[in-house]
Amino acid sequence: MKATPSYLFFFRAMFLLGLAGFYGCTRDNICLTPTLINMRGGFYRADTSNTLRDSLQENAFILFGGDTLYIQVLKKSANLAFPLSQKSDSVTFYFVADSSNIIPGKIDTISLFYQRELKFISAACGFQTFYKINQVIYSQQVIDSIAIATSEVNTDLNTEHLKIILKP
Amino acid sequence: MMTARSLTLFFLLLLCGSMQLNAQKDSTFKKWRYVRIGVDLASVLGSFLSDENNRTEFQLDIAWKPDINLVAEFGFGDARVENENLRYKSSNQFIRLGLDKNFFNREFKGDKDNAFVGLRYGISAVKRQSATYFITDPIWGNTEGILPAEKFTAHWLELTGGLRMEIMKNIFAGWNVRAKTFLNPASFKELPPGYLAGFGRADQNTAFGFHFYLLYGFGKR
Numbered sequence: 001m002k003a004t005p006s007y008l009f010f011f012r013a014m015f016l017l018g019l020a021g022f023y024g025c026t027r028d029n030i031c032l033t034p035t036l037i038n039m040r041g042g043f044y045r046a047d048t049s050n051t052l053r054d055s056l057q058e059n060a061f062i063l064f065g066g067d068t069l070y071i072q073v074l075k076k077s078a079n080l081a082f083p084l085s086q087k088s089d090s091v092t093f094y095f096v097a098d099s100s101n102i103i104p105g106k107i108d109t110i111s112l113f114y115q116r117e118l119k120f121i122s123a124a125c126g127f128q129t130f131y132k133i134n135q136v137i138y139s140q141q142v143i144d145s146i147a148i149a150t151s152e153v154n155t156d157l158n159t160e161h162l163k164i165i166l167k168p
Numbered sequence: 169m170m171t172a173r174s175l176t177l178f179f180l181l182l183l184c185g186s187m188q189l190n191a192q193k194d195s196t197f198k199k200w201r202y203v204r205i206g207v208d209l210a211s212v213l214g215s216f217l218s219d220e221n222n223r224t225e226f227q228l229d230i231a232w233k234p235d236i237n238l239v240a241e242f243g244f245g246d247a248r249v250e251n252e253n254l255r256y257k258s259s260n261q262f263i264r265l266g267l268d269k270n271f272f273n274r275e276f277k278g279d280k281d282n283a284f285v286g287l288r289y290g291i292s293a294v295k296r297q298s299a300t301y302f303i304t305d306p307i308w309g310n311t312e313g314i315l316p317a318e319k320f321t322a323h324w325l326e327l328t329g330g331l332r333m334e335i336m337k338n339i340f341a342g343w344n345v346r347a348k349t350f351l352n353p354a355s356f357k358e359l360p361p362g363y364l365a366g367f368g369r370a371d372q373n374t375a376f377g378f379h380f381y382l383l384y385g386f387g388k389r
Contacts, residue, residue, distance in 0.1 A: 021334060029251070031219070031251075031253065035253070035303055035304065035370075036307075038301075046172045047291075064307070065307050065308065066307065066308040066309045067309065068306075068307075070307055082307070083305065083307060083308070084308075085305075085307075085308035086303055086305055086309075086311075087309055087311055088306065091308070119312075120357065120358060120360070122361050122371045122372075123249045123251075123254060123362040123369070123371045124251060124253070125253055126251075126253025126302065126303065127253070127254075127301050127303060128303070129303065129311075131221050137266040149333075149371055
């Protein structure tokens with residue numbers, strides 16, 4: 001043992017630096033990741049040349065949920081988004097094209113059938129569910145057709161899963 | 169932000185640099201004659217401060233070349249995850265094998281103070297008990313489920329760097345920092361242990377660690 005003073009100083013300084021880094025790098029066990037994943041859809045209308053264009057909804061809403069029903073108001077929006085159920089392999093939601101004139105002829109029922117897959121996020125957040133949409137069944141009051149644009153519903157926020165094409 | 173890849177490159181450059189620094193021949197060195205064994209006090213302190221895990225780590229090293237020590241580290245631990253989303257326990261034993269490469273030449277016969285970089289391969293036998301998970305969903309209703317217990321083996325690589333010095337005759341203290349990455353993350357991606365003794369937080373593929381060893385050395389220098 002014959003450490004020089006400069007080596008001792010270096011060692012102590014580096015020890016304190018290491019200790020500070022250790023505490024600085026210790027991550028808190030807090031969950032900041034959303035555990036629910038949204039299924040996203042877009043509304044479209046075909047123009048005269050049969051090209052699909054975004055269809056802004058002026059006064060529409062969708063209705064979905066389990067024991068409690070939720071309303072998502074669509075004002076000047078061509079998109080919808082809500083999480084699918086993690087308890088069953090299908091959900092049904094309702095599209096009301098005009099909230100000022102709610103008549104059966106203006107309400108469509110849409111049912112999505114899918115597979116579920118449990119995905120681990122972290123020890124703090126636990127699990128979330130990914131989905132694979134297999135089938136869409138819908139009424140055709142104001143809806144012309146619905147296409148599955150992307151069947152995989154996961155953490156990719158830039159993906160549209162349903163293309164809802166409205167009647168002209 | 170420093171990524172695991174840039175850290176790896178940094179440590180490899182240090183390793184190469186250190187080889188240049190102490191390339192001189194040391195005729196006073198005795199191979200396989202000096203052994204150190206000790207305990208990681210950072211693990212003991214970390215276990216004391218944490219209510220989520222307990223871990224104990226030991227280190228054994230032996231002088232192979234003037235500038236290289238062969239190292240074996242071993243230990244055990246257990247962890248508990250208990251929050252509103254997950255509840256499960258796990259335990260593991262591990263061993264890490266590798267080497268430390270010193271930066272500097274010995275200043276005198278028997279000099280053991282040095283800074284070093286090193287490489288480790290770690291392997292651990294892990295037991296995870298059955299886990300209960302909850303997913304809160306205000307729209308469709310909450311979900312709850314149970315995942316069955318599982319046993320698996322974890323493999324990982326570590327790059328380390330630090331300092332070690334003799335604070336009293338044959339008593340050494342030293343710290344090192346480590347960057348670790350799993351080699352087989354897919355084998356426990358369904359639900360990894362909350363904390364893996366020897367590795368750290370196991371819910372990410374990469375972990376960083378800090379160790380403070382107190383060692384006793386014996387043998388001929």
